[in-house]
Amino acid sequence: MPQILTLVAPPGGLDAALLPRLRDALQALGASTGAADWLAPEEAVDLPFDGLAAEQAVAAARAALGEAPVDAIAVPAEGRRKRLLLADMDSTIVTSETLDEIAAYAGLKEEIAAITRRSMNGELDFRQALIARVGMLRGLPVSALDRTWEATALTPGARALVATMRANGAHCTLVSGGFTFFTGRVAALVGFHAHYSNTLEIADGRLTGKVGEPILDRDAKLATLKRLAAELSLPLEAALTVGDGANDLAMIQAAGLGIAFRAKPVVAAAARARVDHADLRALLFVQGYRAAEIRED
Template structure:
């Protein structure tokens, strides 16, 4: 049966938080990690938090992305899950509060069919510390799942959303099945099901 599975990227599709890897390039990884944790717990507005965290990336040269991409680790079981979705004639999407600059390199190799993320502003070969355009936030994530399902002619009951942070809750609520994976307590409390093990292959038996 055709289905749509939409995942968050950071700490779901991949084990890392990409913004922290980029911040490491200018020695601000720990500072950004603390702010990311607060945003994922839902303690601060995601868009406001992201803009503040991206400001900390000012001055990172674009060639640093090569080093960042080399450090990205796919989550265990991600290839098996994507293969299982494809075997059912399904589609895999990723909606990320992270960045196209990294996701564009990672997603195709994992077999992701479509993805959406933020873009960073670059001037003279370095990051300016700004996000280009509107931020991919909780609302954008939910709207992306609904938009892709409509394009594929799928009912909400044929969609699965998988995420870890507070900004994934609207997307999980919009899906037929919302799964908390590697998730913060607030997300676990509101999910349809919680995947405790850090292994995306655990999702396969739950697919509609």
């Protein structure tokens, strides 16, 4: 079977009774299907299929699943395991938008968060929105960054994603429109090989309200993907990218496996693959990793 449809749910949330319904839906469209292969009991399963485009298979799966909190992603059977990972940070590897959380210490969280939402949904130019938001924080003490970091939480599955891919020879990079103050700490905590992001200018212990140049935006994320792939002598097909915002969309669309993770509507609609319900371990299951192969460190 040349393609694999992977179903992933939060632990304990995948009912085997869904499989006959799914198989019937695929076969009704002319697909042939193989035997189901459980990667993790009640959490992830592979269903090989042939004779149907990946987009059709995913659409049929979502229709068959109805309101069940299950993600469905179809990939070619060959080359499933990727050798390069580029991951966004805010609302992807960590659960929050760190700039919005910094803004809370200036009493501007709601105002800045509203700009962030519009930027991440592609309604505002990322560069201009970033400059405007950081400008509003001029004079804020650096201690606000430390307090924000103390409250920052990793997304479930983040450590497992990076540890497992690293153990299998993949190069793992954090690429963010956020700031080095956080990406450096997240990279060290999670185990990324490298991190790329923006720089907050600081003088006399306070934010100046300026962002260092050059600004890492949507185009820079795509350029980073292409540069790293070239440096590692890998085709883009061997890359996995993941993010949630409009500034991630170019790299998501360019990679062999690009995943919109709990993404903004414009990103979820445009990405070939998306994860709406499961945690970041879903990115391992989609690559064919079994539960017993997943590492935490």
